[in-house]
Amino acid sequence: MAKFNRYLITAALPYANGPVHIGHLAGCYIPADIYVRYLRAKKADVKFIGGTDEHGVPITIKAMNENVTPQDIVDKYHKIISDSFTDMGISFDIFSRTTNQVHHETAAAFFKKMYDDGLFEERESEQYYDNVKNVFLADRYIIGTCPKCGNPNAYGDQCERCGSSLSPDELINPRSALSDATPVKKLTKHWYMPLQNYEPFLKEWLLEGHKEWKNNVYGQCKSWLDNGLQSRAMTRDSNWGIKVPLPDAEGKVLYVWFDAPIGYISATKELTPDWADYWCKEDTKLVHFIGKDNIVFHCIIFPAMLKAHGNFVLPENVPANEFLNIEGEKVSTSRNWAVWVHDYVKDFPDQQDVLRYVLCSTAPETKDNDFTWKDFQDRNNNELVAIFGNFINRTMVLMHKLCGGKVPVFHMDIKDAKDDALIAAIQEGKKKIEESLENFRFREALAEVINVAREGNKYLQEKAPWLLAKTPEMQAENQKVIDNCLHLCLQLTGNLAIFANPFLPFTAKKICHMLKVVDRILDWENAGSLKLVSVGYSLRPPELLFKKVEDDQVKAQVEKLHAGLKKSAAETTAAAAPAEEKVEAEPKALIEFDDFAKLDLRVGTILEAEKVAKADKLLKLLVDIGTEKRTVVSGIALHFTPEEIIGKQVTLVANLAPRKMRGIESQGMILMAENAAGKLVFVNPNAAVEPGSEVR
């Protein structure tokens, strides 16, 4: 514990090309905020760093599609994202952005230092280039017809209609997204970081030194390290990003994943002149909160960068969460299957803590989890309203009824075993919550908060002060017992405010208001105290902390979700439909006989067939075309077993340029007919002919 005198907590920088949804909150921002609020309550020296990640290709694409500048895009989403976090009480000490000047300087200097220390390899490779705009094209910038589904607007890395991942070489009629020009290959130079050089260090530091990390994180990292790391390009050809700070680097920017984590450092610089204390002193505990998709960058690449640069602390833990599904389906921003934070805040005003509660208690800490509106309702109504809120409400109501609206005296002389048990439960609860939080088990910690409230309800029930005061005479006789009961319930209420504060900060404040105490009592050192409210103080009238979520609200939200989905689906279909007809109805452009004559089509016989290792759709075939035997790799393994096709006659495009697939050179292509259902059928002569016979 005393090992660390300072905490630096980061939460993944959301990418500024869309708003944030509840999956982001559950996986990353709420756990981070809970942890930070807990540390602050313990008066730890802590900085909570966040910001938007504003570079990279997808932002430039989005800008192009909407006919605005990338800066417009990031300005828009930085605001939306930042507001969502503020509304939800995510208490960043700074929420910065990677387009800031400080960040550009910091990231460039970081790169330059590594360059000067000779830590990069320069390599040349061929990349697609747009001769009209004079720029290199990332795979995303190349658009063409998808060879699988015929979508005329597939990207060079992926077809968004059929979901298949592609390489630019596969696109039919590729064209530049910027100018419509046909891309050509051109040599380009980039700076690579030889990650393999850091393997010994990473293995020692991570695999040996951090066995306490969560299973999902440790296992993934071990897998990466066991399989061996490779050099990775840390620069890109683009004009949107941080310019590579070298003389011969016109048109080069830092790879977005190189610059983004440095954003944590830049934001700290922006926040405080003492930033170096947090980043460079060994007694700082650095913790990155992220989702599982970011594990490799935060556990492998960024630590390697920090180590390479030198003088930086390394993360002490990276408690990555899994993913949150919505109503049984994966979140999909493109299909609009998501609950957006800015929508929630509008639909459920002043109920941020309900969402914080539900997302924490159903957080995907060990596996993917499901968010449903029904569960949201149940947890709110049965736990927040009925147990937590209800205990505090009964305490306040009874105190006003039976103790004149003032904190009653505690009479030590009649303290009994039940009182002692309740006091012990408070102490016990404190210990459990601390232990859970320090080990990043937020669900468990929050469940314990509710549990303490449950103990309160139980105590109140057993003491039943309302039964002791059925008549004024009875009340006079029993007043000391009533006083003790409500005194303890009020102290417990104060403790619940402290316990709940990291999780439900808005609620904790409301409790303080009711108890007429200053927010300072929320300091963790007061947890377990029985002197939070002073005897004789008159308190405010009770106000309800939570209200029930009604069935029609649940219904409305579920409908909204489906309506959003339909709308999005309709848009895609509308956009795709004409194109689809075009592909099927309109024949390809006329060609001359000479074009046809370029094809060398031969009938061949399959001699051998075997599955290609590490590929689920590929068969490696040996085809006899008379004069020679060709090795052909064909993507038909899902339709045919090797045994059933040996001996079959096929039609082969014999003069197709050879191409390597999974390390095997394919010397030709087998013609297949595909029906609407996607079933493949061989195109072959309807009677056997000599192998090598020409098809004309």
Next chain:
RNA sequence: UGCGAGGUAGAGCAGAGGUAGCUCGUCGGGCUCAUAACCCGAAGGUCAGAGGUUCGAAUCCCCUCCUCGCUACCA
């Protein structure tokens, strides 16, 4: 395809050799200060499936299936 994580009651989780447990929900009863808490009772599980080790397996070993991520790959 390889690797990683996961699969325990309707939901969310715990348990890592010794009679399968917790919270919420469901059903029945008691009680009532409260936005129906609390108490008592009940139903609900072939611990993903098959095989093995063991006196004894949710737990250890082997194989298979399913979900998610990373990674491949495709007429």
